[in-house]
Amino acid sequence: MNTLGALHFLKNEYDDAFRYWKQGAEVGDAESHFNMGVRYRSGDGIEKDEEMGLRHLEKAAIAGHPLARSLLGCYEDDNHRYERASKHFFIAASFGCCQSVLMLKYYYVDGYISEDEYAGSLR
Incomplete structure (x- = not known):
């Protein structure tokens, strides 16, 4: 899921990227949480949301990222x-x-x- 999200993100297909990262995050993939956290904090491809970004980074960190x-x-x-x-x-x-x-x-x-x-x- 994370890799598919990254591929779509590189093609500026942000909705698809976040859909895949969300699926990865739902099953506990640390890299998907990380990518969502970074993007939410930067506002890159999605509306900036510092709190949501930190939440995803925390989940990624707990998972060992x-x-x-x-x-x-x-x-x-x-x-x-x-x-x-x-x-x-x-x-x-x-x-x-x-x-x-x-x-x-x-x-x-x-x-x-x-x-x-x-x-x-x-x-």
Whole structure:
């Protein structure tokens, strides 16, 4: 379902793309939730809806999608909730998300996490 949605999205067939992603999300596909979350947050191909976007990103993150988890960390960071953001980044980093490791480096430099915590994220 996710792949069919992506193919339709690339052809600017947004209604079909979201129909397939919705079907994928209904059966718990993390990538479908991720794609819907990103598109709802950006308004790319659908009316922008931040709350709906976050809801889909949360479902993708719970299903183990590292980049969704990292984007949730960025959302928390943008809202100055650094402790919550760092937790998202730690989880995503444990799945190998390079962006989250980089964010944790900045958190270490800025004093939001300890040297031991940062070193642990690199392991």
